[in-house]
Amino acid sequence: MELNLDSEVLSAYGYTKEDTEITQIGTGLINRTYLLAPVSAHKKFILQNINTAVFKNPQTIATNLKAVGSYLKSNYSDYLFIEPVSTIDGEEMAFVKGAYWRMLPFVPDTVSLDVLTDPKQAYEAAKQFGKLSRLLNNFDASMLEDTIPRFHDLDLRFEQFSTVLTETSDELKELAKTEIDGALRHRYILDHFKSYSHRTDFPDRVMHHDTKISNVLLNDRTFTGVCVIDLDTIMPGKFVSDLGDMMRTYLCAFSENETDLSKIKIRLPYFEATVKGYLSEMKDILTPTEKELILFSGRYIIYMQALRFLTDFLNGDVYYPINYPTQNLDRAKNQFALLHELSVNEKELQDIIEANL
Incomplete structure (x- = not known):
């Protein structure tokens, strides 16, 4: 009790x-x-x-x-x-x-997972998130309100980072020098997104915004997808929010709390399963611009999360709970490592996308 x-x-x-x-x-x-x-x-x-x-x-x-x-x-x-x-x-x-x-x-006879152990699980989860987006394709996203305003707004996250950079201590800036340089160097991701944001075929859709594996129910015997759960953040957004968050959380065997950066690798079978599952529902729905930005969606969300961890570290750890003083800095390092892996494997990842479009 x-x-x-x-x-x-x-x-x-x-x-x-x-x-x-x-x-x-x-x-x-x-x-x-x-x-x-x-x-x-x-x-x-x-x-x-x-x-x-x-x-x-x-x-x-x-x-x-x-x-x-x-x-x-x-x-x-x-x-x-x-x-x-x-x-x-x-x-x-x-x-x-x-x-x-x-x-x-x-929902009986279902399970939600905290960790992915099989590419099939990634496929089923991505398929469920894609299915929800497909079914809501003709729903007017403007009817919904933001439950967390500007939640996946990279412009806001960069602005918050820039502000805290002028206010934080020299000691914290010195500790995070490499990550600060990385955040500034990757600003091109924000600029690239902005160059697409006003295209007519880059619509606002109804997005879940939190597509980690634990937010999907799977059949507890077959592990086939049943439905999506935890819908608090269902609100208007770009498709990059859902697919990018899947890439951020499904592709590496280790979470953002892993401090051994040599372990931060992209599992190609999980990438292929995620793309296949999502496109099995969304291939005929996505516009040419959205299809062009499939791999970019991972860059967008991973960079945004790296910025958020780094900003919180420089701001005195006021948002993300920590277990030791430099944990948010370590999380930022982890996400920048994952972002690097996306670039290193870009050709192979893009080939997988093309093969499934």
């Missing part, structure tokens, strides 16, 4: 602590998540506390999900879209003692 879960949250959904088995689950850094098994319901639910330090206006999440859910229900009724369960008062979220909560149906 999770004693820290307020009984008022459960009562908002018609349950009590006495008749509900409660287990805290998940490895996400943003929202607290619980698995509920009410005796009276004979089914399970996921209960999440919305982190208002990250999501300043939680109602935006509910509004976006309602709009997308209604569209999918009307046009693709067989698609499994995980919509929040209403409170007993008919609200999309519960507001208890200044905190926002939402309940979701638990």
Whole structure:
């Protein structure tokens, strides 16, 4: 029993602590998540506390999900879209003692992975994210609001980096000299993106914006894709947000917390599986400009994440939790190493893309 879960949250959904088995689950850094098994319901639910330090206006999440859910229900009724369960008062979220909560149906016979161990898993995950984008291709993305404004805006991230560079201590600048030079040297990625941003065939789409492997449910026996989860960041964006984040998180066997940079290598079978899975759904949807920027999407997101880690280090580690003083600097080094690997393997990676278009 999770004693820290307020009984008022459960009562908002018609349950009590006495008749509900409660287990805290998940490895996400943003929202607290619980698995509920009410005796009276004979089914399970996921209960999440919305982190208002990250999501300043939680109602935006509910509004976006309602709009997308209604569209999918009307046009693709067989698609499994995980919509929040209403409170007993008919609200999309519960507001208890200044905190926002939402309940979701638990999907049986599924598993979410924290680590990829087989290219097939990358294929299935990429296919699921691609499928959601394909089904929402004709949905008007402008109907959605930003749940985290300018979340994947590289212009903003470079601006934040530039600002903190003028404010940080000489000591931190000296420690991060190589990474600062790398951040400035790779500014061409931002300039390249800007040169495409006003093209008419580079549209805003409904993007998930957080396509790590744990945000897809797979069948717990066959590991085929079932559906996409954690839809808090579903909002307008460019396709590079989803595909680029997959490249950032699927291609290397080690996360951004790995400090041995010799281990930061791109696994070509995982790259091929990711591209194949995504294009199996999106090949006929992507525009010529988007197809031209497939590999660039990885550069865009990896560079952005390197900037964010570096900026946080120079700013005194105010955003990303750390376990030791230079962890965010090490994370930036890790991401710059991954960015380098993308360049080193560019020809082979581009050949894989061309073979699947």
